[in-house]
Amino acid sequence: MLHVSPNTATTGIAKGEVLLSVENVSLRFGGVKAISDVSFDILKGEVRAIIGPNGAGKTSMLNCINGFYFPQEGHITYKGVRRQKVRPHEAASSGIARTFQNVALFKGMTTLDNIMTGRTLKMNVGLFWQLLRHGPAMREEIEHRRKVEDIIDFLEIQAIRKIPVGKLPYGLQKRVELGRALAMEPELLLLDEPMAGMNLEEKEDMCRFILDVNQTFGTTIALIEHDMGVVMDLSDRVVVLEYGRKIADGTPDVVKADQKVIDAYLGVAH
């Protein structure tokens, strides 16, 4: 069994309560409105999908949540704290982890080192002992290595432990990236197209991992995905964006039947 546990005790937010809420967020790049006046919330413990056609502002939304972009208007409230501006490392230390659309692994490093990097925030032995690589530094290293090995077991990537990730096939890279995010023991995990470019088998594996993460650790998951089958199966609730606006929000069944969503995906007759 995994020793990695979500830090539920520290937050005091129970399952089903609002973990993160996006209120009237607008984001502009010069004259281009990437997101206009979007509000939705993510409940603790749920799998929340964000879908929409290309250019709908889904990735921009994630970038706002973890601090790569600062929305011009609106607020994002996370764990009850309302924030106008957040830096990526602040988001990380408050328990938000994420994976990227085009894999953003550290290509020159091994799988093990990549996942170990995910533990950076939890490691704090200083420069002196790091220089000697003895005593506290080594103890800390071993302690975190144990946690990382649990993640490696969980994701079934034991065989590629010591291989530089640049050499791995795409599907495995995606899996390592998920592992790196999990190593942060996040409370909110943002997945940007975790299944893009995968074959059916890899997709099924990935779905299994996502559900396991959600159910075993109680990690809240927000995911962007284009495969509707996956989205409808995995997610508890779905928010649909189009041209930066929210057009629908609700359970998969409600969203599926929504005329606006059907129009957005299939087009409208003029």
Added chain:
Amino acid sequence: MFYRETGQFKTNYADDMAIFPIRQDRIGIAIIIAIALILPFVASDFVLKTILLPFLALSVAVIGLNILTGYTGLISLGSAGFMGVGAYACYKLTTLFPEVNIIIWIFASGFFAAAVGVFFGLPSLRIKGLYLAVATLAAQFFLQWAFVRIPWLFNYNPSGAIEVPLRTLFGVPITGPTAELEVKYLICLGFVIGMTWLASNLVHGRIGRSWMAVRDMDIAAELMGIKLLNAKLLAFAVSSFFCGVSGALFVFLYLGGAEAGTEFAIRLSFLILFAVIIGGTGSMIGSFFGTAFIVALPTILKFGAPAIGIAITGATAEKIVLMIIGALTIYLLIVEPHGLARLWQIMKQKLRVWPFPY
């Protein structure tokens, strides 16, 4: 055949995370250190003076720049300047406080170089790649100017140069004109082994991983909670520390005296960068390969070529060296960005599975 890891099982994480996990590697390192210890008593004074001493002194700077360029992905052209800071700091310290042992001052001079390095590393948060190289070029030229124009740094010597004073360790002279080459060599070797050990510990731990993370994908690194400014400035500090110690070794143990205008010029900065690229970015052993290459090549050409009947003058050899190093750097950048260290790795891999191809 003899390079197999069969039967060497790791039963705990500490063994698995060792820097040399394979027994043959550990034996190899022990043999290399043993040879290095015997070498000064076997090699001629000429080899000691023209190859081994500059090799040892410079390798520390090359490791330093490798930490910055190879591990953190920040190009610097100020390494010679930082070496100069170390050399001058050591000179001032030992002339101000002659009673403290020179070994301590050589080490301490690294801290001065680190402070200067951090200052000139500040732009690295905003600018990357070639533009950062240009910014560090400013450091190089400013420092070189300071070494020439601030006479306090060289104790108002009329010659404008550092004159290395006599300093002893347990009564044996280690710097200055009367010091034996062998003694200088062994002191240098001690520094090289110690500093390499520290550097290699650092790059294998949390700090090293965050440097490599910054190098490979800085936005993802930020998302792991790594503060880019801290990581980059620490890389500048450690890198400059190594350069500073190297500079002090270079002047006090190899040259025996130096004029900054000539010794710590931009040419040396470039040579150090080329040594990093030729040896292999992001590799400790590569740093030594690269240094050996740039230090040994001129001597081999100057004295080796005439010995086998090719008549070239010293000046021609000097130019040929620059041409070879330049051409090789370009070649490696295109064909094998990880340099000689990568070739070494491939060789070891082949050896492991020999006689089978894979």
